[in-house]
Amino acid sequence: MMSKGHFLRTAPFVVLGVVLFLLPLRLWAGDLIESRAYFKDPTGKLTFNEIRDLPFTPYTGILTAGFTQSVYWIRLRIDPALADSRSAVVPAGGFPPAIHDQSDRSDEWVLRVRPPFLDRIELFDPLEPDRLRRVTGNITPWLDSEFRSLNHAFVIPRSNEPRDVWLRVSATSTMLVGVDVLPYGEMRAIEKRQEILNALDLALALFFIIWAAFLFAVRSDRLVGAFLLVAVASFFYASNYVGYYRIFLGEIFSAAWLDRAHSFLLMLMLAAYMLFNRRILADYSPRPWMMRVLLPVQYYFVLGGLLLLSGYETVALSINTVIAIFGQAWICLILLCGLKSTDQRVQRKPLLPRVWVLTYSLILLFLFGGLALPALGWIEATQTSLYRSIIQGTVPFSLMAAIVHLRNRRLEKEQQLQVARAEQAAAAEKRRREESEQFLAMLTHEIRTPLTVMAYAAKTDLPDGQLGEHVKSGIREIDELIERCVQADRVDQASLQVVLSKATVQAVFHSSRARFSEDRVQWQIEPPPDALVSTDITLFEVVLNNLIDNALKYAPADATVKVDVLFSNNSTKQGLLVRVSNPPGPAGFPDPTRLFQKYYRAPRAHIKTGSGLGLYVARSFAHRLGGQLDYHPTNGLVLFELWLPI
Numbered sequence: 001m002m003s004k005g006h007f008l009r010t011a012p013f014v015v016l017g018v019v020l021f022l023l024p025l026r027l028w029a030g031d032l033i034e035s036r037a038y039f040k041d042p043t044g045k046l047t048f049n050e051i052r053d054l055p056f057t058p059y060t061g062i063l064t065a066g067f068t069q070s071v072y073w074i075r076l077r078i079d080p081a082l083a084d085s086r087s088a089v090v091p092a093g094g095f096p097p098a099i100h101d102q103s104d105r106s107d108e109w110v111l112r113v114r115p116p117f118l119d120r121i122e123l124f125d126p127l128e129p130d131r132l133r134r135v136t137g138n139i140t141p142w143l144d145s146e147f148r149s150l151n152h153a154f155v156i157p158r159s160n161e162p163r164d165v166w167l168r169v170s171a172t173s174t175m176l177v178g179v180d181v182l183p184y185g186e187m188r189a190i191e192k193r194q195e196i197l198n199a200l201d202l203a204l205a206l207f208f209i210i211w212a213a214f215l216f217a218v219r220s221d222r223l224v225g226a227f228l229l230v231a232v233a234s235f236f237y238a239s240n241y242v243g244y245y246r247i248f249l250g251e252i253f254s255a256a257w258l259d260r261a262h263s264f265l266l267m268l269m270l271a272a273y274m275l276f277n278r279r280i281l282a283d284y285s286p287r288p289w290m291m292r293v294l295l296p297v298q299y300y301f302v303l304g305g306l307l308l309l310s311g312y313e314t315v316a317l318s319i320n321t322v323i324a325i326f327g328q329a330w331i332c333l334i335l336l337c338g339l340k341s342t343d344q345r346v347q348r349k350p351l352l353p354r355v356w357v358l359t360y361s362l363i364l365l366f367l368f369g370g371l372a373l374p375a376l377g378w379i380e381a382t383q384t385s386l387y388r389s390i391i392q393g394t395v396p397f398s399l400m401a402a403i404v405h406l407r408n409r410r411l412e413k414e415q416q417l418q419v420a421r422a423e424q425a426a427a428a429e430k431r432r433r434e435e436s437e438q439f440l441a442m443l444t445h446e447i448r449t450p451l452t453v454m455a456y457a458a459k460t461d462l463p464d465g466q467l468g469e470h471v472k473s474g475i476r477e478i479d480e481l482i483e484r485c486v487q488a489d490r491v492d493q494a495s496l497q498v499v500l501s502k503a504t505v506q507a508v509f510h511s512s513r514a515r516f517s518e519d520r521v522q523w524q525i526e527p528p529p530d531a532l533v534s535t536d537i538t539l540f541e542v543v544l545n546n547l548i549d550n551a552l553k554y555a556p557a558d559a560t561v562k563v564d565v566l567f568s569n570n571s572t573k574q575g576l577l578v579r580v581s582n583p584p585g586p587a588g589f590p591d592p593t594r595l596f597q598k599y600y601r602a603p604r605a606h607i608k609t610g611s612g613l614g615l616y617v618a619r620s621f622a623h624r625l626g627g628q629l630d631y632h633p634t635n636g637l638v639l640f641e642l643w644l645p646i
Contacts, residue, residue, distance in 0.1 A: 031180040032109065034079040034162065038063055044071040048124045048166060062385060065175035066377020067318035074167040076111075078181055080160060110187035112153040113167065114178045114386045116243045117262060123154045124166040138262075139255040142246045149191040150198060150243040155184065172313040173263065174321075174375040178386045198242045201390045205235040208397055215408060226276040227404050233272040234393055237265040241389040260308055263317055267301035270324050274298035276400065277331050280357055283350040290330070290338040297327035321372045328365045335361060351410040352403065360399050367395055498536050498624050505531045505576075509565070512544050516561075520552055525565040533576060533646045539621045540644065543629070546614040547580040547640050553608050554638070555582035573645045575627070581639040589638060595631050618642075 037056035056075050065072060113121050113136075120137040136145055136152045147153035156165065169177055182190070212228035215221070239245065240262045246255060253261075274297050281291065300323055307316035335358040371388055374381035384391065506529035513523060544563075551561040561582045568577035587605040594600045596619045599612040615629075622629040627644035 031182050032078050032080065032082050033076050033179065033181050034082065035077040036060065036063070036179070037075045038065075039073040039075070040065070041071040041073060044069070044170065046071075046073075048168070052166070061178075062374075062381035062383070063175065063177040063179075064374050064377055064379075064381040066375070067173070067314050067321070068175050068377075069172075069314055070175075071168060071170045072175055072177070074169060074177065074179065076165050076167070076179060076181070077162060078109075078159070078165060079162040080158065081162075083183070105184040107158045108184040109156050109158055109181055110147050110153050110184050111156055111165065111179065111181045112147075112149075112151050112187060112191075113169070114151050115176060115388065116151055116241060116246075117173050117259075118152060118169060118171050118177065119173075119259060120168075120170045121152055122168040123156075124168070125154075125156055126165070127157055127159060127163060138246065138259045141255055142243070142250045147187070149188075150195055150247075151191065153187070153191075156181075158183075172259070173317050174377070176375060176381055176385060178381075178383070197390060198238075201393050202235065202239055202242075202244075204397065205231055205238060205393055208401060209235060211401075212404070215404070219408075219411075221408070221411065223276070223279040223407060224404055226272070226279045227400055230269070230272040230276050230400065231397070233265065233269045234397070237262070237269050238389045238393050240265055260313065263308055263313055264301070264305055266317065267304040267320050270320060270327070271298050271301045273324075273396075274327055277328075277361070280403065281331065281334055283352070284335070284354060284357075285340045286334050287338050287340055290334050293330060294327060297323050297330075318376070321375055325365075325369055325372050328361065328368050332358065332361045332365055351407045351414065356406075357403070360403060363399060364396060367391070496624065498539065500534055500536055502532050502534050503537055505529055505533055505565070508533050508535070508537060508540060509544075511541055512548065515545065516548055516552070520561060521548060522560050522562045523565075524563065527565065527567055527576070531567075535625055535644055535646065539625055543618045543621045543625075543642060544578065544580075546618040547578075547629075547642065550614050551580055551582040551638070551640075554585045554587045554605060556585045559583050559585070567646075568643060570643070575643050575645045578642040578644075579639060580642070581637045583636060584638050589633055590631075592631055592633065596629075 035058060037058045039051055039054055039056045041051065051073050056073070063072065063074065111123065117138055119139050120135065123134040123136075125131070125134075134146070134154060136154065138152075142148065145153070146155045167177075167179065169175070209228065209231045212224055212231055216224045216228055240258065245253075245258045245261070249258060274294055278291065278294055278298065300320060304316045304320055307313070307319075335354060339354075371385065371392060373379045374385050505525065505527045509523075509525065513521075548561060548563065555561060559582060561580065564579040564581075566577050568575055587602045587608070590602045590605075591600075596615050598616045600616075601612040619629040622642060622644070625644055627642065629640065629642050632639045632641055
């Protein structure tokens with residue numbers, strides 16, 4: 001069963017893949033317009049009769065004039081003969097399928113004007129000279145439209161001969177005008193397709209809003225919050241751009257107010273984009289002064305809103321377009337050369353590689369440039385410019401969602417790693433605390449025994465010789481206890497150095513043989529005295545002495561401890577094998593599963609002073625020397641075998 005976290009990570013990309021698969025369009029071969037020409041009226045006061053015979057400038061494709069307060073007159077030459085020469089007016093294939101309108105209006109054509117944000121469009125058709133003024137546009141009520149769709153359109157009569165029609169176009173935003181003429185049924189089918197595509201685009205934005213809201217509810221990450229703001233701003237902007245506000249809110253708000261709201265939403269969307277990008281940049285330690293340059297871009301909507309209220313809508317929108325391109329270019333510049341060089345040892349590694357974010361930023365720069373430069377009139381527009389809402393929504397959303405998705409996954413892994421590290425640290429601290437408690441308990445218990453003996457001897461009327469022996473014995477036991485603690489501390493130090501040197505067998509065992517009485521320890525050394533051994537003599541003596549001390553302490557008082565030394569090879573190396581054995585004393589046989597644990601002592605071993613550290617230290621040092629220490633009890637002996645490579 002799919003987990004909630006897996007659904008949140010994968011669902012947006014399933015939906016995005018489906019939508020991207022469905023979006024491709026196949027453009028039709030052409031329409032009924034033979035030629036296009038324009039005339040610029042800077043005053044905006046010329047009438048149709050005054051401009052009709054003036055010279056017009058021919059153009060092809062999309063009229064691109066940038067932000068201007070001038071009125072543009074467009075003359076269109078419509079030729080019905082083009083209907084027969086076109087291979088396919090309606091796109092073949094694509095999604096959704098274009099469904100022909102079955103209404104019988106074959107004697108009518110539709111003149112469509114895009115994009116939807118054009119303010120006022122007036123038609124002059126000499127074929128209908130007596131018809132009242134025909135006006136549509138973003139500031140006119142949608143219910144007054146002749147051809148109700150998401151774009152602006154006029155229904156004109158079909159003619160058998162070529163004829164000219166004129167359009168008078170004004171816009172407070174960019175002067176970007178695409179015009180086409182098609183038979184009524186074909187245009188209705190194409191508009192239905194456009195409506196479905198716009199609905200899919202808005203559904204995608206709405207889905208990303210829900211997805212981001214879930215992510216933000218699970219983890220209050222600032223980048224996810226910024227993406228959520230981008231999705232919300234883009235949703236409201238796109239729904240206004242395609243004309244839904246004009247359709248559904250036209251009876252509540254005036255068309256002029258909705259047009260102004262569209263302009264302000266465009267500025268808010270820029271602010272949301274800048275906030276998102278600044279959140280991304282924050283992971284890469286950018287130079288503070290370069291980040292401060294982006295603040296005026298992010299908060300331009302305040303100044304832009306004031307310009308809108310003051311009636312300078314064209315100025316406000318043109319500045320917004322310019323700084324949008326500048327802001328995205330500046331972001332790319334920061335990623336290229338505006339990051340601080342900090343100490344790698346203390347710098348938090350970014351969740352995403354810089355090249356990924358740079359690639360994303362460059363794609364957005366080219367995308368926004370491709371949409372904004374025609375709006376400024378700096379380059380010619382293409383048909384793509386007329387689908388600005390879909391392109392500006394789908395592509396950036398997919399890239400941003402990918403950034404959020406990948407970053408969120410890496411953030412989850414990092415947090416899981418931090419939790420694991422915290423748990424390990426807590427477990428280690430718990431072990432240290434338990435070891436400290438064990439150490440203190442052991443120390444206070446084991447030191448008390450020799451101290452009690454010495455205190456009792458001091459209070460008892462004993463000869464000086466006997467009293468001295470008791471004191472010496474107590475001091476020796478305390479000294480051995482302290483020595484074991486020091487050895488255990490060396491084991492726990494990762495910096496313990498092993499210094500190998502060559503020495504004879506006689507030299508290796510000389511110190512230990514001198515330390516222990518021949519009456520209690522029986523030595524059997526097979527290797528020749530002058531045979532060479534390579535080991536750390538100091539650590540070896542600690543291991544051997546601990547084994548012999550342990551055997552002497554827990555063997556019966558009259559028993560002999562045997563130490564057998566011989567050469568013994570394992571599968572790959574030649575080595576030295578040392579066996580230390582003794583018959584069990586009152587403490588009995590130790591537990592083989594716990595024998596080498598720190599502070600372990602057999603239940604009946606507490607009759608003797610001890611730390612529970614001797615065998616722990618011995619095995620640890622044996623491992624440091626590249627050898628091993630094992631316990632092999634027999635029916636009548638406690639037997640330890642120490643093997644070391646030579």
